[in-house]
Amino acid sequence: xxxxxxxxSGIGKRFGGVQALKDVSLTIKSGEIYGLIGPNGAxxxxxFNVFTGLYPRDCGEVQFAGAALDLASPHAVAAAGIARTFQxxxxxxxxxxLENVMVxxxxxxxxxxxxxxxxxxxxxxxxxxxxxxxxxLLHYVGIADRADDLARQLSYGDQRRLEIARAxxxxxxxxxxxxxxxxxxxxxxxxxxxxxxxxxxxxxxxxLIEHDVKLVMGLCDRVAVLDYGEKIAEDVPEAxxxxxxxxxxxxxxxxx
Amino acid sequence: xxxxARDKFGLAxxxxxxxxxxxxxxxxxxxWVRITNFAVLFVLLSLGLNIVVGFAGLLDLGxxxxxxxxxxxxxxxxxxxxxxxxxxxxxxxxxATVACVAGVILGAPTLRLRGDYLAxxxxxxxEIVRIFMNNLSSxxxxxxxxxxxxxxxxxxxxxxNFSASDTIGTLVFSGPIKYYYFLLLVLLxxxxxxxxxxxxxxxxxxVAIREDEIAARASGINTRNIKxxxxxxxxxxxxIAGGMFAxxxxxxxxxxxxxxxxxMVLAMVVLGGMGNIWxxxxxxxxxxxxxxxxxxxxxxxxxxxxxKLLVDxxxxxxxxxxxxxxxxxxxxxxxxxxxxxxxxEMSENRA
Numbered sequence: 001x002x003x004x005x006x007x008x009s010g011i012g013k014r015f016g017g018v019q020a021l022k023d024v025s026l027t028i029k030s031g032e033i034y035g036l037i038g039p040n041g042a043x044x045x046x047x048f049n050v051f052t053g054l055y056p057r058d059c060g061e062v063q064f065a066g067a068a069l070d071l072a073s074p075h076a077v078a079a080a081g082i083a084r085t086f087q088x089x090x091x092x093x094x095x096x097x098l099e100n101v102m103v104x105x106x107x108x109x110x111x112x113x114x115x116x117x118x119x120x121x122x123x124x125x126x127x128x129x130x131x132x133x134x135x136x137l138l139h140y141v142g143i144a145d146r147a148d149d150l151a152r153q154l155s156y157g158d159q160r161r162l163e164i165a166r167a168x169x170x171x172x173x174x175x176x177x178x179x180x181x182x183x184x185x186x187x188x189x190x191x192x193x194x195x196x197x198x199x200x201x202x203x204x205x206x207x208l209i210e211h212d213v214k215l216v217m218g219l220c221d222r223v224a225v226l227d228y229g230e231k232i233a234e235d236v237p238e239a240x241x242x243x244x245x246x247x248x249x250x251x252x253x254x255x256x
Numbered sequence: 257x258x259x260x261a262r263d264k265f266g267l268a269x270x271x272x273x274x275x276x277x278x279x280x281x282x283x284x285x286x287x288w289v290r291i292t293n294f295a296v297l298f299v300l301l302s303l304g305l306n307i308v309v310g311f312a313g314l315l316d317l318g319x320x321x322x323x324x325x326x327x328x329x330x331x332x333x334x335x336x337x338x339x340x341x342x343x344x345x346x347x348x349x350x351x352a353t354v355a356c357v358a359g360v361i362l363g364a365p366t367l368r369l370r371g372d373y374l375a376x377x378x379x380x381x382x383e384i385v386r387i388f389m390n391n392l393s394s395x396x397x398x399x400x401x402x403x404x405x406x407x408x409x410x411x412x413x414x415x416x417n418f419s420a421s422d423t424i425g426t427l428v429f430s431g432p433i434k435y436y437y438f439l440l441l442v443l444l445x446x447x448x449x450x451x452x453x454x455x456x457x458x459x460x461x462x463v464a465i466r467e468d469e470i471a472a473r474a475s476g477i478n479t480r481n482i483k484x485x486x487x488x489x490x491x492x493x494x495x496i497a498g499g500m501f502a503x504x505x506x507x508x509x510x511x512x513x514x515x516x517x518x519x520m521v522l523a524m525v526v527l528g529g530m531g532n533i534w535x536x537x538x539x540x541x542x543x544x545x546x547x548x549x550x551x552x553x554x555x556x557x558x559x560x561x562x563x564k565l566l567v568d569x570x571x572x573x574x575x576x577x578x579x580x581x582x583x584x585x586x587x588x589x590x591x592x593x594x595x596x597x598x599x600x601e602m603s604e605n606r607a
Binding site for chain 2: 052053054073074075078079083084086090091092093094095099102103104105106107108109111112113116117119123126127130166167169170
């Protein structure tokens with residue numbers, strides 16, 4: 001516990017005239033749930049996309065699990081051990097739930113074209129292991145009974161869970177969730193919360209972007225606040241809640 | 257994966273029918289065996305294109321280029337043009353490899369393109385290959401230009417010559433019949449390969465890219481390599497089909513590899529049902545045979561009815577093609593025999 005898993009320093013990103021991220025540095029420790037909050041347009045998702053290689057950054061470095069992270073390609077980021085979900089759910093809509101999770105195993109398996117064509121013993125063993133692991137993960141997130149349904153046929157809450165299962169299939173060290181509670185009703189949010197707590201119990205580190213302040217404050221060990229692309233606070237939830245700069249960012253200067 | 261007795265019986269029945277088929281066709285004329293052979297060639301092409309379009313979702317309008325590459329590789333290595341006469345089992349793998357390399361060369365610059373843009377670039381590539389074949393006759397005469405290359409060697413296995421007839425007992429094994437059996441074997445292999453790829457790690461990665469490329473990348477798929485693999489695999493099948501085309505035809509020229517052929521193969525894939533191997537086979541068979549049937553029926557029917565030929569069968573062919581595609585798109589947008597997931601998608605939408 002308390003070893004540093006991810007250390008970002010001086011991350012900058014500009015879209016044309018908009019400075020989306022300005023010199024953002026943050027440290028995520030192993031085994032914690034790290035919250036990232038901020039008003040709309042503060043740069044949370046942009047930071048996420050930089051961390052997972054989907055956007056090229058303008059400057060800054062990321063150390064992950066003791067090595068410099070290659071941010072140039074998303075698949076290398078996944079291989080290094082960062083998995084993510086998307087704010088607007090991005091599943092493989094016309095694949096079954098099970099297949100979706102099986103795709104997540106891609107990065108940890110190796111069978112190529114020739115072993116698939118020849119159906120070698122190694123390939124069959126690997127396929128069986130992929131399937132077994134995918135079934136386990138569907139069970140873990142609680143949608144094992146929907147394994148053979150197409151992803152698009154699942155309910156909204158189940159789709160969120162499926163996305164988490166697919167991310168978990170890559171054996172991540174850090175699971176990055178982009179607004180997992182968005183659009184969920186109270187029951188679904190409660191269930192999601194216990195799922196994330198379960199992930200922490202199982203030793204996973206979680207990076208969480210969330211609008212639901214109650215969820216963040218109740219769940220996270222530490223919280224960072226972004227405003228106009230800059231980090232204005234990073235501390236335990238109680239301290240962040242009391243931070244005048246945070247109150248100002250959310251409610252305007254007069255409230256602070 | 258166990259089969260019921262009924263399945264086994266059905267399979268045996270199909271096998272017997274396929275083995276007996278050429279002799280039945282031959283009794284109606286050897287032309288029909290040839291037509292069947294070309295239909296099987298088109299099935300092979302469609303299955304190759306299905307990997308690129310059906311599985312990986314990359315719209316390729318220049319697929320005939322790989323067919324052309326395979327055909328020319330065969331023609332150059334087994335004809336008097338260069339005086340080379342390598343055996344077919346050496347040339348076919350070479351043709352597949354060269355086509356595969358061509359597939360990667362085409363694929364590499366198009367990796368960032370999707371949909372319409374990809375279609376336009378691949379269309380251009382197909383034309384470039386054809387124009388190359390047309391013009392590479394000087395300063396060094398590589399392809400013999402628009403005149404094409406003729407007197408291409410037929411397949412030869414030991415004493416068995418695929419261009420001559422052999423009689424065993426009362427059965428006459430004509431050249432086309434021998435090619436038919438060979439094509440059947442290749443087709444069987446290609447179907448097995450397709451099915452195995454579909455149910456594999458690579459096959460899932462292809463479909464994942466088709467479904468959502470960004471999610472696929474974030475899930476750890478190296479989309480660049482996996483897409484190139486789709487192009488390469490599809491092209492290899494095209495190359496093999498091209499080699500066999502050259503041998504069966506005995507002659508190749510750039511004329512055989514026009515844009516129309518690419519569109520035809522794509523139509524077969526789309527009509528049958530993108531992504532579903534059996535659908536694609538059905539589509540290819542249908543679009544290969546219907547024009548031939550028209551050719552043999554339209555003329556006599558018109559002569560009997562009007563006493564003269566009013567509509568050329570070749571014109572009708574395109575009409576039927578167009579009508580078939582329009583009707584398919586209107587009534588069965590996922591194809592006649594869609595992939596299970598597409599079918600479920602459609603039925604769900606209707607519900």
